[in-house]
Amino acid sequence: MGINLIYPDFEVVRNADRCIACRVCERQCANHVHEYLADAGKMVSDDANCVDCQRCVSLCPTHALKIVKSGNTFKDNRNWSGKTIQEVYRQAESGGVLLSSMGNPENYPVYFDKILLNASQVTNPSIDPLREPMETKVFLGAKPKELERDASGRILDNRPPRLTLSMPVMFSAMSYGSISYNAHESLARAAEALGTFYNTGEGGLHEDFYKYGDSTIVQVASGRFGVHPRYLNRGAAIEIKMGQGAKPGIGGHLPGSKIGGDISRTRMIPEGCDAISPAPHHDIYSIEDLRQLVYSLKEATGYQKPVIVKIAAVHNVSVIASGIARSGADIIAIDGFRGGTGAAPTRIRDNVGIPIELALAATDQRLREEGIRDNVSIVAGGSIRSSADIVKAIALGADCVYIATSALLALGCHLCRSCQTGKCNWGIATQEPELVKRLNPETGYQRLVNLLSAWRHEIQEMMGGMGINSIESLKGNRLMLRGVGLSEKELQILGIKHAGE
Amino acid sequence: MQREGQIRIPSGCAISGIFNRSGRRMSGEAIVKSISVMHDRSNGLGGGFAAYGIYPDYQDYYAFHLFYDAPAAKRDCEEFLERHFDIINLSKIPTRKIPEITDEPLIWRYFVTPLPTKLKESQLDEREFVAKCVFRINADMDGAYIFSSGKNMGTFKAVGYPEDVGRFYKLEEYEGYCFTAHGRYPTNTPGWWGGAHPFALLDYSVVHNGEISSYDANRRAIEMHGYKCTLQTDTEVITYIIDYLHRKKGLTLPEIAGVIAAPFWQTIEQMEPEERRMHEYLRDVFSAQLVTGPFSILVGFEGGLMALNDRLKLRSMVVGEKDDTVYIASEEAAIRAIAPNLDTVWAPGGGEPVVIKLDGGEA
Numbered sequence: 001m002g003i004n005l006i007y008p009d010f011e012v013v014r015n016a017d018r019c020i021a022c023r024v025c026e027r028q029c030a031n032h033v034h035e036y037l038a039d040a041g042k043m044v045s046d047d048a049n050c051v052d053c054q055r056c057v058s059l060c061p062t063h064a065l066k067i068v069k070s071g072n073t074f075k076d077n078r079n080w081s082g083k084t085i086q087e088v089y090r091q092a093e094s095g096g097v098l099l100s101s102m103g104n105p106e107n108y109p110v111y112f113d114k115i116l117l118n119a120s121q122v123t124n125p126s127i128d129p130l131r132e133p134m135e136t137k138v139f140l141g142a143k144p145k146e147l148e149r150d151a152s153g154r155i156l157d158n159r160p161p162r163l164t165l166s167m168p169v170m171f172s173a174m175s176y177g178s179i180s181y182n183a184h185e186s187l188a189r190a191a192e193a194l195g196t197f198y199n200t201g202e203g204g205l206h207e208d209f210y211k212y213g214d215s216t217i218v219q220v221a222s223g224r225f226g227v228h229p230r231y232l233n234r235g236a237a238i239e240i241k242m243g244q245g246a247k248p249g250i251g252g253h254l255p256g257s258k259i260g261g262d263i264s265r266t267r268m269i270p271e272g273c274d275a276i277s278p279a280p281h282h283d284i285y286s287i288e289d290l291r292q293l294v295y296s297l298k299e300a301t302g303y304q305k306p307v308i309v310k311i312a313a314v315h316n317v318s319v320i321a322s323g324i325a326r327s328g329a330d331i332i333a334i335d336g337f338r339g340g341t342g343a344a345p346t347r348i349r350d351n352v353g354i355p356i357e358l359a360l361a362a363t364d365q366r367l368r369e370e371g372i373r374d375n376v377s378i379v380a381g382g383s384i385r386s387s388a389d390i391v392k393a394i395a396l397g398a399d400c401v402y403i404a405t406s407a408l409l410a411l412g413c414h415l416c417r418s419c420q421t422g423k424c425n426w427g428i429a430t431q432e433p434e435l436v437k438r439l440n441p442e443t444g445y446q447r448l449v450n451l452l453s454a455w456r457h458e459i460q461e462m463m464g465g466m467g468i469n470s471i472e473s474l475k476g477n478r479l480m481l482r483g484v485g486l487s488e489k490e491l492q493i494l495g496i497k498h499a500g501e
Numbered sequence: 502m503q504r505e506g507q508i509r510i511p512s513g514c515a516i517s518g519i520f521n522r523s524g525r526r527m528s529g530e531a532i533v534k535s536i537s538v539m540h541d542r543s544n545g546l547g548g549g550f551a552a553y554g555i556y557p558d559y560q561d562y563y564a565f566h567l568f569y570d571a572p573a574a575k576r577d578c579e580e581f582l583e584r585h586f587d588i589i590n591l592s593k594i595p596t597r598k599i600p601e602i603t604d605e606p607l608i609w610r611y612f613v614t615p616l617p618t619k620l621k622e623s624q625l626d627e628r629e630f631v632a633k634c635v636f637r638i639n640a641d642m643d644g645a646y647i648f649s650s651g652k653n654m655g656t657f658k659a660v661g662y663p664e665d666v667g668r669f670y671k672l673e674e675y676e677g678y679c680f681t682a683h684g685r686y687p688t689n690t691p692g693w694w695g696g697a698h699p700f701a702l703l704d705y706s707v708v709h710n711g712e713i714s715s716y717d718a719n720r721r722a723i724e725m726h727g728y729k730c731t732l733q734t735d736t737e738v739i740t741y742i743i744d745y746l747h748r749k750k751g752l753t754l755p756e757i758a759g760v761i762a763a764p765f766w767q768t769i770e771q772m773e774p775e776e777r778r779m780h781e782y783l784r785d786v787f788s789a790q791l792v793t794g795p796f797s798i799l800v801g802f803e804g805g806l807m808a809l810n811d812r813l814k815l816r817s818m819v820v821g822e823k824d825d826t827v828y829i830a831s832e833e834a835a836i837r838a839i840a841p842n843l844d845t846v847w848a849p850g851g852g853e854p855v856v857i858k859l860d861g862g863e864a
Contacts, residue, residue, distance in 0.1 A: 120714070123712045124711070124712040124713075124714060124794050124795050124815070125795065125815055127813065132813060133765040133766070133767055135765065135766055137766055139785045139788070143785075143786050144786060147750050147751060147752070147786075154775070154779070155756075155779055155782055155783075157778060157782055159782065159785065159786065162785070368721060368724070368725045371725050371726075373722075373725055374725075466714055467714035467793065467794045467795075468714045468715065468793045468794070469793050469812070469813065470763070470791055470793055472718070472784075472788035472789065472791050473714060473715030473718050473719075473791055473792070473793040473794075474718065475718055475788070475789070476717070476718050476721045476722065476789075477714075477715065477716070477717045477718035477721075478717050478721070479716060479717035480717065
């Protein structure tokens with residue numbers, strides 16, 4: 001207390017007239033905010049523990065609860081915000097690095113919100129997706145350099161290994177460990193039902209989920225957790241994680257407290273041992289080393305699987321991507337600076353990397369200028385929030401997008417950004433059995449299917465409005481985009497015109 | 502105001518084509534009459550013709566048709582041509598002064614063949630060498646524009662109604678086995694002759710009615726393969742796509758139709774395995790060459806003609822046959838005007854290519 005007091009961020013407001021003291025809130029809160037005072041016969045709260053995950057609010061049967069921002073304020077200061085001041089107090093007390101979860105919440109521009117889409121009027125017709133086919137199927141992988149025919153003139157199928165998707169959306173990497181068994185099962189089943197893919201993240205693949213292997217991308221990260229031949233061969237594709245948008249340049253840390261039996265087995269590390277992935281891959285100090293890992297993985301899987309290289313969107317992303325496109329990789333995944341995470345140092349998350357829109361546009365253009373765009377597909381991630389973001393990303397030049405935060409929202413996440421505590425009341429970012437079971441995979445998978453089915457409808461509506469009836473004609477079709485309120489430089493990098501031009 | 506090429510100008514149109522399978526050469530009079538029937542589908546801002554088999558005396562030479570803005574451009578361009586080609590013959594293209602056609606540029610024709618030393622030095626095959634030279638002039642040389650560059654064929658175009666353009670170029674004096682025509686209805690006034698259609702590269706010529714929605718996807722993809730879209734028109738990009746797929750990738754015309762007006766996946770899934778495999782391959786590998794939005798096109802090439810509608814048939818197109826002559830037009834009236842008694846007449850389905858070849862020609 002005293003100098004160390006951080007006044008609670010939130011205030012739990014309880015309407016005494018409505019509260020029936022059923023104690024649901026008390027049972028549902030892993031942070032021990034609510035307590036029943038038997039003597040007084042009423043519920044009380046300790047606001048200091050509240051992370052605003054909305055669990056109690058959602059389950060209160062009488063709508064007696066709401067969470068509001070606490071009104072306590074420091075003296076107004078445009079330079080020293082209350083948040084900044086409190087962070088200094090915290091670090092002065094603990095001597096530690098500040099940790100955060102999920103994507104960068106700071107006030108940087110969101111370019112998707114400054115880009116508008118086109119629609120047909122008069123000179124060509126819009127197409128009604130309810131009456132005409134509206135195709136969203138995509139392939140990911142390198143394109144063959146030459147056409148080959150057999151003696152009778154038939155075209156030979158010389159395509160390198162690839163992924164076939166019913167729509168240009170995949171679930172991006174979230175490891176078993178950072179999220180729960182039930183969350184993984186929901187993602188795996190949804191990917192299978194939707195005809196797309198989910199991604200194991202760096203924590204290996206639980207034995208129970210090998211049956212979803214054809215809908216699974218298996219990840220190889222710097223810690224190599226859970227990587228073995230059977231794992232590699234079970235996936236539909238292999239992703240080398242070089243970087244993550246939320247924390248470019250650093251590795252990962254899953255505390256030993258989360259490494260229980262199943263996770264320990266899946267990751268192939270002792271129980272209770274911290275899982276620390278190094279910042280770099282220690283066998284990759286340059287692009288030629290990456291090439292060796294790409295081909296090692298191809299050798300290990302008989303050249304049957306496409307290899308994805310995932311990088312964080314950093315300043316010279318397009319040049320890095322150009323190197324990757326010549327490294328034997330089939331797909332490049334670029335993760336923008338707003339991408340989520342289970343835990344990252346706050347300063348890294350909030351200050352490193354660049355927006356996915358700019359990274360994507362620059363990379364697509366660069367690869368085209370070098371004539372190597374067909375060597376690879378591009379997957380864009382790092383805060384794709386809606387079907388409109390997807391349409392804009394495809395028109396900027398992506399083949400496909402990765403989503404994760406929105407998938408977690410579908411599973412119940414309320415973006416309280418406290419994953420690092422491991423006490424996720426929604427059963428997602430936790431390994432505590434009592435909490436994990438709150439997420440029913442049957443419901444979870446259905447909600448993910450619902451979300452992407454809804455998005456597919458919306459994508460089709462927007463495509464139809466533009467007079468486009470197949471997603472490939474949207475890819476890189478930047479004339480369908482216009483910027484609003486953007487500078488010449490921003491427009492130039494995005495390769496789009498300003499609204500009105 | 503921005504000129505065509507600096508701005509993208511959507512346009513509606515009329516097209517017409519005549520093809521004699523026996524290779525019998527006919528005068529250009531009929532095609533002018535046919536396209537004139539569809540006067541209301543154009544607005545006087547562009548018309549043109551492509552004609553095949555018209556230069557039998559020079560059939561081994563590339564016939565370059567050029568617009569020059571000024572004599573200086575002509576000097577520069579001829580200098581370039583002389584450095585790269587043997588010029589066998591050059592002349593003004595004969596025109597007729599009529600009040601409907603004004604502001605004409607200098608219009609010249611050259612019959613050329615690449616200089617053997619230059620060709621060898623370039624390490625390119627002959628057609629690629631010629632195409633590269635055409636791009637060079639059109640993209641980099643101010644005031645000079647090659648609008649026709651094939652052998653034994655030529656295009657003739659101008660700002661005006663197509664029937665006037667036909668009279669202007671004295672089209673009735675040319676004889677060919679195949680003619681196509683275009684009347685343009687742009688939504689803006691570029692007033693530039695190079696922007697009129699047909700668009701041609703080597704012996705490929707395209708007349709097109711429609712406004713494609715895939716334009717920028719197609720443009721950015723084809724520019725990666727060495728093409729430069731200087732006009733920002735659909736017809737230009739479609740011509741390059743066809744050149745790329747046919748000449749560079751060696752696809753057959755039906756395969757090309759399977760790329761640019763690809764069958765829907767739901768159709769492909771019902772095909773026999775072999776055909777299904779091929780269509781999946783084409784759609785995957787050449788996904789960036791899929792053209793969406795409304796179009797009807799006539800693709801002329803040496804010895805043949807292909808008519809193709811977009812996959813949903815969002816533009817009208819009718820085919821008629823009488824003896825050994827095939828007629829194709831946006832409207833049946835344009836066919837009936839020159840061939841009142843047809844043996845057959847039908848409307849091809851969306852994405853269904855109609856390929857016509859000279860008898861004895863290769864498939």
